[in-house]
Amino acid sequence: MEINALAAYQSGETLKPYSLNPGQAQNYDCLIKVLACGICHSDISMVDNEWGQSRYPLVPGHEVVGEVVEIGSQVKHLKIGDRVGVGWQMSSCLQCRDCLKGNENLCNESKGLIVNGYGGFADYVALDSRFAFAIPAGIETEIAGPLLCGGITVYSALRHAGMTSGQEIGVIGVGGLGHMAVQFASKLGNKVTVFTTSQDKAEFATQLGASHVVVVPPGESPPAPSRQLDIIISTVPQSLDWGAYLEYLNSDGTFTIVGVAIEPLSIPLWPLLSKRRRIMGSPIGGRAMIMEMLSVASNFGIKPIVETFPFEQVNEAMEKVRANKVRYRAVLTVA
Ligand SMILES: NC(=O)c1ccc[n+]([C@@H]2O[C@H](COP(=O)([O-])OP(=O)(O)OC[C@H]3O[C@@H](n4cnc5c(N)ncnc54)[C@H](OP(=O)(O)O)[C@@H]3O)[C@@H](O)[C@H]2O)c1
Ligand SMILES: [Zn+2]
Ligand SMILES: [Zn+2]
Structure with missing residues (x-):
């Protein structure tokens, strides 16, 4: 069979049709018919080869929701017709x-779907079935995809930073990842302070669950929030005034970074040392945490807010993501 996909043939180019043959599903493989696919900022960074690891033709799309149409002989946890989600990761050694x-x-x-394979801007996706996850019935197809990369990335980062309940959590950037971080943190019983460059998002933040909002003009240092924070998560794809944010953490507070800034971090030591604060980075999330995150999203009604586009409008949708005009996640859907 042929997969009909949309690919960048060179760095920064608009996407054009591309076809590939996934071969027969063997052993633990599965083939998924794509129903919807979110557009993450990492798709843009990969198309532009910002991280120096892109191979072309590159088929983006790693917030995939689809239906299982073929499984290898060893697959026991999925069956034909199951509705599953796939995120950034397509396999790992498991040993x-x-x-x-x-x-x-x-x-x-670890292998990335759009680094080592072909992503979900396509009619089908092939991968190791052990990285495809059943979607709980209460989560609709068009909003499920963003949970599989954006959702798990912020959930795992916040959990590993020590988020429980009753804490003060700061979220920098209210894009695809950030708007889900606000929901996870607030619905799990924390007070959330949002830092945003966008006036309309500042006005909408309380509806997402934020208690406090700080507007930070692009390129400027953040003014002090009205309360000190236990955890701050940065979802911004740019360098920030890291030292200023560190000052807004409580003692023993953690600054967790998931947004990918290319430049090395320049961090003043004193705000770290004097209050025993920590800085960490965090990539996506493990399989157990993905399943936990899907349950939490389903049980607490955490729903990505999406703007849908037919697959044919992929280039317009990607331009809108680049321009920070999407509210809050673009999702490609099958007409
Ligand atoms: N660690 C991981 O495993 C992982 C996984 C997925 C994505 N990522 C990375 O996470 C980042 C966010 O992805 P996303 O899909 O959420 O992107 P997105 O939807 O474009 O959101 C990013 C947000 O950052 C803010 N922002 C953008 N440029 C800014 C600037 N110059 N100064 C201050 N704020 C700025 C904007 O929020 P406001 O309008 O509110 O200011 C924007 O909506 C990307 O770097 C992506 O590659 C990492
Ligand atoms: Zn992503
Ligand atoms: Zn391993």
């Missing part, structure tokens, strides 16, 4: 120390 601890996302042999 190393990280994999055995449930941190498949940290595996040295």
